[in-house]
Amino acid sequence: xxxxxxxxxxxxxxxxxxxxxxxxxxxxxxxxxxxxxxxxxxxxxxxxxxxxxxxxxxxxxxxxxxxxxxxxxxxxxxxxxxxxxxxxxxxxxxxxxxxxxxxxxxxxxxxxxxxxxxxxxxxxxxxxxxxxxxxxxxxxxxxxxxxxxxxxxxxxxxxxxxxxxxxxxxxxxxxxxxxxxxxxxxxxxxxxxxxxxxxxxxxxxxxxxxxxxxxxxxxxxxxxxxxxxxxxxxxxxxxxxxxxxxxxxxxxxxxxxxxxxxxxxxxxxxxxxxxxxxxxxxxxxxxxxxxxxxxxxxxxxxxxxxxxxxxxxxxxxxxxxxxxxxxxxxxxxxxxxxxxxxxxxxxxxxxxxxxxxxxxxxxxxxxxxxxxxxxxxxxxxx
Amino acid sequence: xxxxxxxxxxxxxxxxxxxxxxxxxxxxxxxxxxxxxxxxxxxxxxxxxxxxxxxxxxxxxxxxxxxxxxxxxxxxxxxxxxxxxxxxxxxxxxxxxxxxxxxxxxxxxxxxxxxxxxxxxxxxxxxxxxxxxxxxxxxxxxxxxxxxxxxxxxxxxxxxxxxxxxxxxxxxxxxxxxxxxxxxxxxxxxxxxxxxxxxxxxxxxxxxxxxxxxxxxxxxxxxxxxxxxxxxxxxxxxxxxxxxxxxxxxxxxxxxxxxxxxxxxxxxxxxxxxxxxxxxxxxxxxxxxxxxxxxxxxxxxxxxxxxxxxxxxxxxxxxxxxxxxxxxxxxxxxxxxxxxxxxxxxxxxxxxxxxxxxxxxxxxxxxxxxxxxxxxxxxxxxxxxxxxxxxxxxxxxxxxxxxxxxxxxxxxxxxxxxxxxxxxxxxxxxxxxxxxxxxxxxxxxxxxxxxxxxxxxxxxxxxxxxxxxxxxxxxxxxxxxxxxxxxxxxxxxxxxxxxxxxxxxxxxxxxxxxxxxxxxxxxxxxxxxxxxxxxxx
Numbered sequence: 054x055x056x057x058x059x060x061x062x063x064x065x066x067x068x069x070x071x072x073x074x075x076x077x078x079x080x081x082x083x084x085x086x087x088x089x090x091x092x093x094x095x096x097x098x099x100x101x102x103x104x105x106x107x108x109x110x111x112x113x114x115x116x117x118x119x120x121x122x123x124x125x126x127x128x129x130x131x132x133x134x135x136x137x138x139x140x141x142x143x144x145x146x147x148x149x150x151x152x153x154x155x156x157x158x159x160x161x162x163x164x165x166x167x168x169x170x171x172x173x174x175x176x177x178x179x180x181x182x183x184x185x186x187x188x189x190x191x192x193x194x195x196x197x198x199x200x201x202x203x204x205x206x207x208x209x210x211x212x213x214x215x216x217x218x219x220x221x222x223x224x225x226x227x228x229x230x231x232x233x234x235x236x237x238x239x240x241x242x243x244x245x246x247x248x249x250x251x252x253x254x255x256x257x258x259x260x261x262x263x264x265x266x267x268x269x270x271x272x273x274x275x276x277x278x279x280x281x282x283x284x285x286x287x288x289x290x291x292x293x294x295x296x297x298x299x300x301x302x303x304x305x306x307x308x309x310x311x312x313x314x315x316x317x318x319x320x321x322x323x324x325x326x327x328x329x330x331x332x333x334x335x336x337x338x339x340x341x342x343x344x345x346x347x348x349x350x351x352x353x354x355x356x357x358x359x360x361x362x363x364x365x366x367x368x369x370x371x372x373x374x375x376x377x378x379x380x381x382x383x384x385x386x387x388x389x390x391x392x393x394x395x396x397x398x399x400x401x402x403x404x405x406x407x408x409x410x411x412x413x414x415x416x417x418x419x420x421x422x423x424x425x426x427x428x429x430x431x432x433x434x435x
Numbered sequence: 436x437x438x439x440x441x442x443x444x445x446x447x448x449x450x451x452x453x454x455x456x457x458x459x460x461x462x463x464x465x466x467x468x469x470x471x472x473x474x475x476x477x478x479x480x481x482x483x484x485x486x487x488x489x490x491x492x493x494x495x496x497x498x499x500x501x502x503x504x505x506x507x508x509x510x511x512x513x514x515x516x517x518x519x520x521x522x523x524x525x526x527x528x529x530x531x532x533x534x535x536x537x538x539x540x541x542x543x544x545x546x547x548x549x550x551x552x553x554x555x556x557x558x559x560x561x562x563x564x565x566x567x568x569x570x571x572x573x574x575x576x577x578x579x580x581x582x583x584x585x586x587x588x589x590x591x592x593x594x595x596x597x598x599x600x601x602x603x604x605x606x607x608x609x610x611x612x613x614x615x616x617x618x619x620x621x622x623x624x625x626x627x628x629x630x631x632x633x634x635x636x637x638x639x640x641x642x643x644x645x646x647x648x649x650x651x652x653x654x655x656x657x658x659x660x661x662x663x664x665x666x667x668x669x670x671x672x673x674x675x676x677x678x679x680x681x682x683x684x685x686x687x688x689x690x691x692x693x694x695x696x697x698x699x700x701x702x703x704x705x706x707x708x709x710x711x712x713x714x715x716x717x718x719x720x721x722x723x724x725x726x727x728x729x730x731x732x733x734x735x736x737x738x739x740x741x742x743x744x745x746x747x748x749x750x751x752x753x754x755x756x757x758x759x760x761x762x763x764x765x766x767x768x769x770x771x772x773x774x775x776x777x778x779x780x781x782x783x784x785x786x787x788x789x790x791x792x793x794x795x796x797x798x799x800x801x802x803x804x805x806x807x808x809x810x811x812x813x814x815x816x817x818x819x820x821x822x823x824x825x826x827x828x829x830x831x832x833x834x835x836x837x838x839x840x841x842x843x844x845x846x847x848x849x850x851x852x853x854x855x856x857x858x859x860x861x862x863x864x865x866x867x868x869x870x871x872x873x874x875x876x877x878x879x880x881x882x883x884x885x886x887x888x889x890x891x892x893x894x895x896x897x898x899x900x901x902x903x904x905x906x907x908x909x910x911x912x913x914x915x916x917x918x919x920x921x922x923x924x925x926x927x928x929x930x931x932x933x934x935x936x937x938x939x940x941x942x943x944x945x946x947x948x949x950x951x952x953x954x955x956x957x958x959x960x961x962x963x964x965x966x967x968x969x970x971x972x
Contacts, residue, residue: 130772204952208955208956210956213956215771216775217955220711220907224948227903227948228948232941232945350713350776350779353776354776392783395781395787399777402774403767
C-alpha cells in the first residue's frame, strides 16, 4: 500500500510526468505489437531498426535524466557523464564479448579476437567474472558508481565548484578516453568491443531480442524518472535546490553540502552507467570515442534544450535533439548538422534559458491569462 | 689596331681553353660508359684530376648506381627515383630533363674494383671540397662506415683542415679506422680519441673493444686496451646521460612554451574575464589558417610569411573574438557555465565553416630560416623552429604582462575585472573594455596559431587538441595570474617529457591529467591563487 501512496504522491502534482508515463506505457504496448504481430508488408509495421533507434534515444533520455538531476537540481555541471555512460557500456560489452566464445574470427574459445590479434596468451585478471550476466550488470553499476564516489568525495570535500568542477570532470573524461584508446589496456584499443552474437543465450540480431531490450529500456527510463522525481520532491531534493541556489548559506545552516552532492553525483553516475549498459547490446558496438569530451557536452545541450531542472524536459530534449541528429545527418543536410547543433547551443543559452519546456510554459500561461481576461471582460463592461 | 688584335687573340685563346676543358669533361663523361671496366677506371681517374665542381656529383652518382645512359640519345644523366620512373638531369649543366621510365634508361655498371676506386676518390673529393657542409657530412659518413682504404685521404684532409669542428670529426673518423688495425700503438691512440667522442658509432666501437664473455673476461686479447676502453665507456655514458637530460629539458621547455602560447590567451579570457571560452582552440585554428592564407596570397614573400602572419592572425582572431563578445558573451556575464555552452556552439560552427570551405588539413610551409638545427655535438642538437617558439612565447608573455601592468588599457582591464560597478562609476566604459579584453585574448590565440602551424598539422580539429590542455594549464597555474600560467605551462611540459621515456607518450599524458585532477583537490585555486574578496563567486 505504501508503494501506491508514494506513486500517488509522485504523480499527484506532476501532470507532465503523467503524460510521460502514458507515452511510455503506449510505447511498451504498441511497439512490440506493431513490430512482431503486424505483418512486415503492412502499413503499420514498425521495422526492427526503428525499434533499435527508439531504444537508443531512450537510453540517451536516461542519460539526460541523470545529468538533469545533478545539473538542474544541484548545479553540478559534470562533463563526465559521457565517461560513466561509456564505462557502463564497456562492462556490458565485456560480457557480450565473452558470450561470443569460439565463434570469433580466430575461433579462440578463451580469448576475444583482439587479444589473439595482440598475441596475448591469457585473459587479463580484470576480465574474470564477465562470463556471468549478473556480474557484468553489477559492474556496469558499480564501476561508474565507485569512480563517481572517489572522484566526487575528493572534489566536493575540497570544495571544487562551478566551472572548476566542469573542467576537471572533462579532464577525467579525456584521460579515460586516452587510456581506452591504448591497446595494452585490454579493452580492444580504438576498435573497441564489437561483433557481439548473443545476450543471455538469445540472438542479438533477432527482432524478439531487440523488442525485449527496448521494453527493458522503456521500463528502466520510467523507473529512473520516478527515482529522480522522488529525490527531487523529497526533503533531500529541497536541500539540493538550496545548494544550487546558495551553497554557502546552506552550509552555514548546518547541512553537510558535500555529502548531499556526493550522494546525488553517485546516483547520477549509476544511472548513466545503466544507460550505457542498455545502449551497447542495442547498438552492437562500444569504442573509446564514446569517451569523447564532445559527447559529454552534447548531453548538456539535450538537457538545456529540453529545459533544465524539470526532468521531463531532459527526456524531451534528448529525444528532440537525437531525432534531429538522425534526420539531418542522414539526409542532404549532413554538412549543416554541426551548424544547427552549434546554433542550438548559442540560441538556447541566450534566448531559452529554460528550454523548450520554458517556452511551452510561457505560452500556456499567456493563454490562461487571456482566457481569464476574456472571462473577466463582460463583468467589467457592465 | 695592334692592341685590339692582341686583345682579340687573347680572348680567343681563353675561349678555346675553356672549350677544351669543357670538352675534356664531356669526353671523359662519355668514356664512363666505356666498354671495359679498365676504360671506365681510366675515365674516372681523369675526371678526378680535373678541377671541376661537376665532377663530384657525377662520381657520387656513379658510385650510388644513379648514373644512366638514355637509351636512344646516348646522353649520360643523373637519375633520381620518383614515383613510377626516374627524374633525370644532365651531367653537363645540371639542367632537368624531365621524368624517364626505367626502360628508357640504362644503368652504367661498375664492378667491385671500380667501386673501391670510386669510394676513395669520392671521399677524397668530398673531404677537400670547398663547402664545409660537404666536408662535415663526408666525415660523419666515414665515422659511420670506417674504411681502411680511405685512411690516407683522411690523413691528408686532416692536415689541410682549418675548421675545428670538422677537424675533430676527422680525428674520430681516423680513430674509427685505426681501432680495427693490428698496430697496438695506433689502437691505443684510437681508443684515447674515441673516449672523447660522443657519436653513437664511437660508443658502439668502444663497446666492441670492451665486450666481455659471460664469465667476465674480455673478448679482446689486449686486456689493457679493453680496460681503458671500458673506463672511457663509463665516462661517456655519464656524459651522454647529461646530454640526454639537457635534451629532455629542451624538449620539455619547448613543449611547455607551446602550451604557454596556447594557454596564454585563455589566461586572459578565462582568468581575467571569467569566461569559459571553449572556442579558444578555434581561435588558434583561425590564426594557423591565416598563416596558410598569407602563404597562398603572397607566394613571393614565403620567407617573410610568418612575420607578416603574426599581426594578420592577431587581427583576424581578435576581430572574430570581439564579434563573439558583442553578439553572444555580452548576454552571459555572471553565468560562466552558460558561456561554456554558448562558446562550445561557436566552436562547432567555426570548425564546420572551415570544413565547408574544403580546407581540411592544409600544408603550411616552413621558411628556410626556421628549418634546420643547431648541432652542438654528435649527441646533442636543437632544432631551430623549437628554439624560435620558445623565444616567441616568452616575448608574447612579456608583451602581455607589459600591456596589463603598464598601459592605460591594462589598468582599465584590471579595474573592470576587480570591481565592475566601481569601474563604471569611475567613467570606464566596461562594455568596451570587455570587448577589447576578449579580443586581446582571442588575438593572442591567433598568434599562437601562427607558431603552432609550424610544428603540427593545420586542420579543422587542431583547436580541439589544445583546448583541454590549455584549460589544465590555466587552472593548474591559478586563474587570473600570468606568472602562474607561465610556471604551470613550463612545468607541465617538462614533466610530460620526462615521463615519456618511462611511460610512453599517451600514458605520460594520462598521468599528468590525473596529477592535475588530484592537485586541484589540494589547491582548488591553482598554484598561484589570487587572494581577496573579489575571488569569491
